[in-house]
Amino acid sequence: MTPAQQDSPADGPAPSARRHDLVVVGAGTGNALVDDRFAHLDVAVVAEGPFGGTCLNTGCIPSKMLAVTADVADAVRDAGRHDADATLHRLRWPDVQRRVFGRLDAVSGKEEDRRRSSPFVTVHRGTARFTGARRLCVETAEGPLDVTGRRVVLAAGGRPTVPPAVADSGLPYETSDTVMRTPVPPAHLAVLGGGYIAAELAHVFHAAGSRITIIEQREQLLTDQDEDVSAAFTRAVESRYDLRLGRELTRVEGAPGALRLVLDDGAVVAADTLLVAVGRRPNTDRLAVEKGGIACTDEGLVRVDGQMRTSAEGVWALGDIVTGVPLKHVANREADVVAHNLLHPGTPRTMSYDAVPSGVFTRPQIAKVGLTEQDARAQGIDHQVAVHRYEDVAYGWALENTEGFCKILAERSTGRLLGAHLIGPQAAALLQPLVLAMAIGMTAHEAARRQLWIHPALTEVVENTLLGLRTE
Incomplete structure (x- = not known):
């Protein structure tokens, strides 16, 4: 028996099958994990949708480019609060779309071209479903193609739920x-x-x-x-x-x-x-994951361990399709973990979901990390809360903002930070020092006192909230 036959699934590939060292299902974050470190391998990317995935094409990036445009329009409408007379004539929607999607569609197309020209990457365009262990049928424009991989990364994302x-x-x-x-x-x-x-x-x-x-x-x-x-x-x-x-x-x-x-x-x-x-649902129902021996939750999310391994030997998974946190920055970190573990199986890394931040880019903007107050109550944690309003710091005066605030939760006995929440201008950026403090285990007192805070920047609202927490 040849080495190739030993590595094949039990029933063997069809004569027309393509074999690869690594098969990545998904052209979003999964595709992004493949870089020059994998040049010694024969890699395939199976892509149904545009390269860049949800984030680049229909999610985070276009929605935020549009949200910033909306912020500009609203700033004009609200100019009167700063004693400026201004009128919004109109938002030129076709021009906005050309600016946003003209740029993003070009990025997506260039990424696909880059992958197709790679000497070690093959792009299989089409929909995929498992037919066996690390074996897929890809429905391409030219007809079905059997694809097998010594190792597989499943990063097929999700789609909107429609009731x-x-x-x-x-x-x-x-x-x-x-x-x-x-x-x-x-x-x-x-x-x-x-x-x-x-x-x-x-x-x-x-x-x-x-x-x-x-x-x-x-x-x-x-x-x-x-x-x-x-x-x-x-x-x-x-x-x-x-x-x-x-x-x-x-x-x-x-x-x-x-x-x-x-x-x-x-x-x-x-x-x-x-x-x-x-809401959104994972694409596992379209992939026949059960035929690949991949276990899922009742909601269809792929179960993974700390190293992002599925229940199937030689199969990893990441992104919106797994039981982690469905955010792009989380998927990026998961991809880092998977890439390392593929390349260095003897020294594996573990994914951590501690201190995962998130933002909502609406009006007013919102950001959070860690526990909510309802979470802390449900978990029976003895906690304290401090709240400071934008209107009570100097830059809040400059903004004429009366609705924004920062809220931080800490463990009562130790001052350990449990969660932080902001609503108001620049919320997502203001949250980051609190994410760092939580990630390295700083107490509320340490986070407030071990650094200087620029006056009169809006970050003072975070400083003052931290100072409102006292270790008892």
Whole structure:
């Protein structure tokens, strides 16, 4: 028996099969883990969607480029609070789209070209499903192709969830994958969902001139945030949006461009466009992972250990498809761990999900790390809380901001930082010193006193919140 036969799955590859040392399923973060350190291997990237994945094409980057544009438009509208007379004529939506997607589509195309020209990478374009251990059938434009790998990295991501009331209606709807490329901002955009995707895209289209209605089952928006932040955000947007909270969508009626959304209380929302933003689901159901011996949770997330290994020998996984935290910066770190462990199996690294920060780029901006106050109560942790408002520091005066605040939780007996939450301008940037402090184990007192804080920068709101925590 030859070495190649020894490494083959039990049933053996078909004569037309392609064999590789490493097969990466997914052209987003999975593709990004392959660099020149892998040049001694025969690597394949199996790509269904555009290179760059969700983040580059339909997620983090375009939504934030659009959110910054919305921030600029809102700043013009709000100029009066700074005694400046300004009027927003219009937001040139087609020009905005050309600027955003003209740039991002070019980046995606160049990355695919770079991969195709690589001497050690083969690109298989098509949809993949497992047919056995480390063996895939890739449906390409030229027909099915059997692909096997000595090792496989599964990074196939996820997609928007669409509830049956929408999917079964036969009427058109948008998701985060499609709505940012709509040629004209809707006159009236109904948003189904109250999470971060809903909040960010509502902000974008409100700035573009759309009337916004948000339909959310829970009584507040952004309920995965700290309870005080969730309440503050809901109050902040209730004058801008039509909020239908504590309500469920039961059916969609009408016609394209003239939708009627029937709610569980009998109310009807008339809108020309429906954006479904109720969450995302992993793509495992499209991959026949069970045939590859890959165990998943009931929600379809791939189970991985600390080294990002799946239950199948020689198969790793990362990103939105696994049981970690579905954020791009987390996926990047997971990719670092997987790449190291592929190259250095004798000295493996372990992924840590301690002190994972996140941001919501809406208006007002939101950022968090660690436990919420409701988490701390549920876990029975004896904790203390400090809150400091933007309006109580000098730069907050300059901003004329009356709604922003910083909230920090610490263990009462030791001052150990448990969680931090900001709502207001620059929240995501202001959070970072707290992420660092938590990551290296600084107490609240140490984080406040072992560094100087620029006066009168907005970071003083973080400093003063830390100083409000006392070790008892």
